[in-house]
Amino acid sequence: MAPPDTATAAKTIELPGGSGDEREELISGSEAIAHACRLADVDVITAYPIRPYDTVMQYVSQMISNGDFDCEFIVAESEHSQFEIVKHASAVGARVFCGSSGVGWFYAFEALAVTAGLRIPMVAMVGNRALDDPGAFGVEHNDALAVRDLGWMLAWVATAQEALDTALIAYRVAEDPRIFLPCAISCDGAFLTHSQAIVKVPSKEMVDSFLPPYDRGEKQLHPDNPITIAPQVNEDWLMEMRQQNDKAMRRAREVIIEAYDDFEAKFGRGGEPFIERYMMDDAEIVLVGMGTLALPVKVAVRKMRGQGKKVGFLRVRWFRPFPTIELQDALSGVQAVGVIDRDYGFGSPFHSGVLANELRSALYPVENPPKVVSFIAGLGGREVSIDNVVEIAGMTYDAANDSLDDQDTHWIGVRE
């Protein structure tokens, strides 16, 4: 299928190892995800409007009506049905895409919770959004994080390019028969879903060389393959089933690494699979975060580096499977780590953010582990300013020097 005509002037880029053309387009994170759906030739897409996820629907339906994309596009009557429909479509062998935001994601929770157990390789986009009421459209990560223990793979992306690339990688990993687990790609509401950037959109041929067709094999629900999926099991079977899920999630790590290697070979980009290391080499303190937070943090880090402060930034790209090994490797030897959570964990250990506590747990076996300070910032889409990041870095230094309690959690940019 030919790439869609757009108003943006397209230009051909020479790529190392590339087997076809890529076109540059000025698109948002949501549009990048829609392109990934088109390029992956997704069979069934379900939709139910909620901001900011609904922008994906708009782009997908536009592509379909322009004749650039052919798929079953079903507008369901709720998020619950939306996720149920793709769950079943995937069981009969269709490549599927779905998504939601905030409370919409939560409304689908019954379906979300069982998708991993049924080994449905659904790829979903979460347009991260605060859980309202009170009404709030802005980004918080608690929506996507809610599935973190249920067998979903979870990636957080920082740019529209990364959104497109990660969606393609997500299909390859999720549909790998060694895995068969759903994968959600988290895109920060507004900052990513609604911001346009120059994105390299690969050709269908390039994507085909990377992404094999979905083959459910013996698990495909079909009259010629009579099977029952998920009967009543009770205590006699459930623990074995959960154990299988656990093993699949453990295997995901290697499959993700393989996919990034191949993506790098075919597209000439991709980077380190699980984390992004920014100015980490000689860092004394490191700031850690996910998603579009990278932008102000990188600017602030450069600014502080200019002042002689050895500050680095580590962006967590995959939250599930959690990059324990990479984080141990990157952060042991560092004096203190400041984790900026765009989420909250009320009543959790140290009242910290979710990422901070996961990181503390990952660093527990490390010899002389760094101090881990938890910061809560940018909730509900509030700006995390460069000054905020500088303040966070200063407090992380204080923790390194024992002048700040690292077992407390600090709310940044909140009015008293």
Add this chain to the structure above:
Amino acid sequence: MSTGSVEVVYRGIFQKTLAKNICRGIVFAARKEGKIGTAFGRYGDSPERNGIPAKQFAVVSDTEEELEEHLAKYEPVNNDVTIAADDALCKGIESWAWYGLQPINKLLGDGGTLLVTSIQSPNKLIKTIHRKGTPYNLAIVKAQASFSGLWAYKDDHTDVRLLGALAKVAPHIVSLDAMLEAIRDQWNDDLKVAAAKRAYEATESTPVGVDQGNDEVPFSFDLPGWTKMEEGLVIRGMDAKPQDVPGRDGGYVPTRNEVFKKFSTRTMRPVINFDTCTKCTLCWLNCPDTCFDITPDGFYDANMEACCGCGVCEAVCPVKDCVTMVNEEAFEDNDSQWEMWTKDKEGYLAWLTKNITERPARSHGYHHVGQYAEEIADGTA
């Protein structure tokens, strides 16, 4: 130092309150003697569906520590008494909680007593019960199965009669005096106390030897480990190639699950008058469990391994008295009615007529004041 445990097997929904009253009655009575106890349902049986066999237990101990030791396992497996609140359960029970048919005496300890409400003789009942590797006793409280609804409890004294009988067969768990005192406390009704006492006096036990009973070996099953189980909770379908009906052009014999039979759900079964059947197909079309086998001569034979006793076929049959639901306890096997009819039409008609005319009513509680006294007088209570 001692612990006693009682298993109550009952029909889900129809007898839930009955089972609860029995188990609570045991614990209250034991309390009168200074013991401590607990009453609980086997969770795996939920959700209870119409007539699905379900279980509740009562455990009583001399001390709290002893009780805890007994409760720190999934369910009591060596019960002093197993109570079956419907004698049709003696044919074995299937539920959501295990695989295949479980013998009614499976969780009964050595030398324990199976206590059943029934109007059948012990010998007739023993024939339907799976053999147990060890001797046990069978005690019968003369009564029809007492069924009611989930929210309405029709009090026909089955609860206190079973409690009175329990004091007789297991005095080490609770004495008659304590039981009567507890019943008086709970119900404040002299008639219920009298009913319990009467059942105590009337209940006799029959010893059942290891070589008595149904010698069918119950289905057993090894649960696979996670490395053997198919991932994604996929269960392969059976090789379900419908077979042709022997000697007939058209129709097919459906494939049925060898293991999951469903018939223990049944408290009544349809009997069919093939002499009046018009072969209209309505029973075959409407049976929710696809129970009807097409016979070579074009009749519809309800397969009794598969029938759950819902009564739909009786309701849809357009011919008067052609399909009649009859109490399950009247039957000893699941044999084909059509085969019986084909072999001996007159004999079959006699068998059919007897079953239809002599079928006892199912008790759904007393319909009028004084019915209990009447039943005592006519010997049915």
